[in-house]
Amino acid sequence: xxxxxxxxxxxxxxxxxxxxxxxxxxxxxxxxxxxxxxxxxxxxxxxxxxxxxxxxxxxxxxxxxxxxxxxxxxxxxxxxxxxxxxxxxxxxxxxxxxxxxxxxxxxxxxxxxxxxxxxxxxxxxxxxxxxxxxxxxxxxxxxxxxxxxxxxxxxxxxxxxxxxxxxxxxxxxxxxxxxxxxxxxxxxxxxxxxxxxxxxx
Amino acid sequence: xxxxxxxxxxxxxxxxxxxxxxxxxxxxxxxxxxxxxxxxxxxxxxxxxxxxxxxxxxxxxxxxxxxxxxxxxxxxxxxxxxxxxxxxxxxxxxxxxxxxx
Numbered sequence: 001x002x003x004x005x006x007x008x009x010x011x012x013x014x015x016x017x018x019x020x021x022x023x024x025x026x027x028x029x030x031x032x033x034x035x036x037x038x039x040x041x042x043x044x045x046x047x048x049x050x051x052x053x054x055x056x057x058x059x060x061x062x063x064x065x066x067x068x069x070x071x072x073x074x075x076x077x078x079x080x081x082x083x084x085x086x087x088x089x090x091x092x093x094x095x096x097x098x099x100x101x102x103x104x105x106x107x108x109x110x111x112x113x114x115x116x117x118x119x120x121x122x123x124x125x126x127x128x129x130x131x132x133x134x135x136x137x138x139x140x141x142x143x144x145x146x147x148x149x150x151x152x153x154x155x156x157x158x159x160x161x162x163x164x165x166x167x168x169x170x171x172x173x174x175x176x177x178x179x180x181x182x183x184x185x186x187x188x189x190x191x192x193x194x195x196x197x198x199x200x201x
Numbered sequence: 202x203x204x205x206x207x208x209x210x211x212x213x214x215x216x217x218x219x220x221x222x223x224x225x226x227x228x229x230x231x232x233x234x235x236x237x238x239x240x241x242x243x244x245x246x247x248x249x250x251x252x253x254x255x256x257x258x259x260x261x262x263x264x265x266x267x268x269x270x271x272x273x274x275x276x277x278x279x280x281x282x283x284x285x286x287x288x289x290x291x292x293x294x295x296x297x298x299x300x301x302x
Contacts, residue, residue: 009226010230
């Protein structure tokens with residue numbers, strides 16, 4: 001019996017529910033297309049409607065995981081770590097983007113794409129702390145980091161392309177995370193849920 | 202039994218692999234439900250149910266039976282005693298491992 005495997009089951013459960021990342025990635029893509037005002041997305045209400053649809057998909061996916069793989073409440077320490085991580089991630093996204101490329105006086109004004117660079121760093125650090133980096137994390141977020149850091153992003157603000165790249169990376173990472181999740185916790189139909197859980201009788 | 206041997210005695214209730222797995226998983230969360238424990242430990246429903254009953258009788262876990270979306274849901278959490286005993290058990294196993302080297 002591997003103690004570490006058992007103790008990290010909760011962290012794996014929280015981080016590797018990859019299907020949740022698909023609507024999240026969709027939100028990045030939607031933001032980019034909305035900024036470009038592509039097709040019906042030139043209307044704000046269409047943007048809001050699609051965002052709500054993505055939120056509904058995320059809620060349905062969350063329910064699927066809860067019913068098929070169970071529910072848990074992370075420990076207080078994990079919740080505090082997640083909260084601090086979120087605050088740092090937002091600070092890094094805002095500060096990093098301004099530092100790399102903006103009109104602020106302290107900006108380095110480099111021809112890089114700050115959104116994918118900062119987002120890739122946030123995701124790499126987040127996975128490294130949460131569940132440990134796996135090969136697909138390094139490849140996907142490493143590729144996003146390199147793509148954003150290449151000094152080829154001259155011209156107008158490349159933020160929208162950055163958002164598209166982030167969205168694609170989130171979706172691909174989600175698919176691989178879900179595969180790993182199923183490998184860790186078993187296929188969906190491995191347990192008979194027909195009569196609810198035995199202990200509840 | 203010598204003093205050293207007494208000090209190295211393992212908690213038989215906890216040392217059973219299924220119960221050790223359940224308590225170890227629960228030690229890393231605030232609480233978890235029956236389905237998550239099934240998935241995380243790889244035990245069968247019957248085994249998990251009987252182990253949980255024994256652990257509840259010993260006061261190591263607290264079991265709450267409830268309904269979520271009209272479906273029965275069993276939520277399990279370690280008690281303070283359970284948290285103390287599983288930590289002490291793993292410490293004891295580490296001690297034995299060090300002695301064996």
